[in-house]
Amino acid sequence: MYQSDESLSQGQAARDLRDLVSRDWLRPYGETKGRFYAPGPKMLAIREDFAGRATPLRDPYAGFAMK
Known part of the structure; x- marks a missing residue:
């Protein structure tokens, strides 16, 4: 999918994928045609950091009574 999306x-x-795996951005699973990629350690660390800083959205309708 990456290859066709980027016309490579x-x-x-x-x-590109080998480079991202070697730099710990992606983690490969499977072999040849069945191979797919998931977030690697570096990407997971960024996701965890962001999740720790994110605050829940405020309910804009809180306080309004339904009749």
């Missing part, structure tokens, strides 16, 4: 050759896409 198979070699370019494979190189």
Whole structure:
């Protein structure tokens, strides 16, 4: 999907994904045609940091009584 979305050759896409795996941004699962990628340690750390700083949204309708 990445290859077609970015109009890359198979070699370019494979190189990019290998580079992201080697830098811990992605974690590969499976082999050859069944391979897929999930967030790696670096991406998970960013997600956890963001989740720790996010605050819940305020309910704009709190305080209004339904009749």
